[in-house]
Amino acid sequence: MKIQISNGRLIDPANGVDRSADLFVAEGRVAAIGNRPDGFEAEGVIDAGGCIVCPGFVDLSARLREPGFEYKATLESEMAAAAAGGVTSLACPPDTDPPLDEPGLVEMLGHRARLPEFAHVYPVGALTVGLAGQRLTEMAELAEAGCIAFGQANTAIYDTQVLMRAMQYAATFGFSVWMQAQDPYLAKGGTAHDGAVAARLGLTGIPVIAETVALATLLHLARETGARLHVRRLSAAAGLEMIRAARDAGINVSCDVAAHHLHLCDEDIGWFDPHARLDPPLRSAEDREALRRGLAEGTIDALCSDHTPVDDDAKQTPFAEAEAGATGLELLLPLTLKWAREAGVPLDRALARITSDPARILGVATGSLAPGMAADICIFDPAAPFPVNRESLRSQGKNTPFLGRTLTGRVRYTLIEGHLAYHQDMG
Numbered sequence: 001m002k003i004q005i006s007n008g009r010l011i012d013p014a015n016g017v018d019r020s021a022d023l024f025v026a027e028g029r030v031a032a033i034g035n036r037p038d039g040f041e042a043e044g045v046i047d048a049g050g051c052i053v054c055p056g057f058v059d060l061s062a063r064l065r066e067p068g069f070e071y072k073a074t075l076e077s078e079m080a081a082a083a084a085g086g087v088t089s090l091a092c093p094p095d096t097d098p099p100l101d102e103p104g105l106v107e108m109l110g111h112r113a114r115l116p117e118f119a120h121v122y123p124v125g126a127l128t129v130g131l132a133g134q135r136l137t138e139m140a141e142l143a144e145a146g147c148i149a150f151g152q153a154n155t156a157i158y159d160t161q162v163l164m165r166a167m168q169y170a171a172t173f174g175f176s177v178w179m180q181a182q183d184p185y186l187a188k189g190g191t192a193h194d195g196a197v198a199a200r201l202g203l204t205g206i207p208v209i210a211e212t213v214a215l216a217t218l219l220h221l222a223r224e225t226g227a228r229l230h231v232r233r234l235s236a237a238a239g240l241e242m243i244r245a246a247r248d249a250g251i252n253v254s255c256d257v258a259a260h261h262l263h264l265c266d267e268d269i270g271w272f273d274p275h276a277r278l279d280p281p282l283r284s285a286e287d288r289e290a291l292r293r294g295l296a297e298g299t300i301d302a303l304c305s306d307h308t309p310v311d312d313d314a315k316q317t318p319f320a321e322a323e324a325g326a327t328g329l330e331l332l333l334p335l336t337l338k339w340a341r342e343a344g345v346p347l348d349r350a351l352a353r354i355t356s357d358p359a360r361i362l363g364v365a366t367g368s369l370a371p372g373m374a375a376d377i378c379i380f381d382p383a384a385p386f387p388v389n390r391e392s393l394r395s396q397g398k399n400t401p402f403l404g405r406t407l408t409g410r411v412r413y414t415l416i417e418g419h420l421a422y423h424q425d426m427g
Contacts, residue, residue, distance in 0.1 A: 011054045023053055025415070028374060056416065058355055061232060064092050067097065077394065087119055090121060101142075103141045127166050131155045133162060137150070139173060148364065151178035190281070192206065193266040201319075212239055234256070235281070261280075261282065264288070276319075305332040308397070315399045332354060337350070380411045
C-alpha cells in the first residue's frame, strides 16, 4: 500500500533529519522524504499535523511471557501494547518457560510473531542450558534460529569459569553477551535498595556493591576474552563510573537503563507499594540523577522499557513477597519525553536513545527513515495527555508505579513495514 504522511515534523536521529516534510511509503518501505516520487499515487494519507514522525521505537528489554507464562500475558496482548506504544522492534529476554535454550523454541516464537501488526521480535538466547549456569548452550544453532545475542536475563552464573568460557565462545563467533550486573550472594534475599528507606521499612537491602562487584567481574572477563558485552539495566552511579572507565580502557561494552529508573528512586516505595518492587531495585535519588546525566551524555547507550507484565495475584501482596517487575511498553515514549524535558535534552537526541542507538546495539537494520528502509514508523503527539490507568493500558499486565498519573506524549499511529498496526481510534 502507498501511504503519504503529511504535515508532520520529521525527526530521524540516525540521519540527522529534523524538519517539516512529507514521508512517502510504498511496498512496506520508505520511498522518499520531502518530494513525491515520480508516479507515486497515495492510496492512503495520514495527516500528522501537530505530531512528530519518527522511526518506530526499538526496545532492548520486553518480556512477552510466551511460552510458559500466558497467565501473566500473551503474545497477542503484549504485541498490541507494543504497537500502542510505538514500539516496532523489541528484544525479548530468554527467561520463558522453558527458557530459550533450544532452536525449536526460538523458531516457534519467531513463527508466532510473524503477523503484520506485530513488532519485529529479536530473541536473546539463553547463555547456559536452562539458565542454570552450568552448561553452555549451542549458541551457533540458536543464532541460526534467530537469536541476536545471548544472556541470562535476571539469573546469575555463579561459576565464573563457566561465564568466562561462555564469553570466549561468544567472542569466537562474534556474538554479543547481555548480562545484568548483580552479584547473587550480595543481593540474596534483598527486595529494595540498601539505604535509609529500606531500613525504615524493615526491608532487606540490596547494596550498590551487588552491582559493582558483578560488573567488575564482567568487565574483566570482557577484556580478557574480547567479547562484546552489553550490561542490562544499570541502576547505580558507581556502576556508571565503571562503564565510563572501561570504555576509556578500550573494553567493548555498552549498557542501557530502564525508563522507570530515570524518574523514580527508593523513596517512591512509599508505604510498601508493590508496584515499585523492581529488579534491579530503585536506588537513591543521587543514583537516579547520575543515570539521567549518563543517558544524556551518551555513557548510557539506550533507554528500554524493561517491560515485565505481572499478574495481579503476584503484585497485590506485601512488598517483600511481590513479584518484581513493571509493565512499560506503552510508557516508553511518555517517560522518554518527560526525561528529555526535565533534563533539557533535545528531542532528536532523546529519540535516538529509543531508536537508532538501541538498533545499533541489536545490530539490525532498523531505527532509521532513510529511503529504502523498512517503513517502521511512529507518529505521536508530544503534547497529548496520557492518563496511566488500567483501562488505558493494552498490556495484560497493569502493574506500574505510574498508575494514577497523567503523563504527556501519546502515540497516534504506528506503522510496521508500511502496515497500519495501530491508530488511536483503535482504543
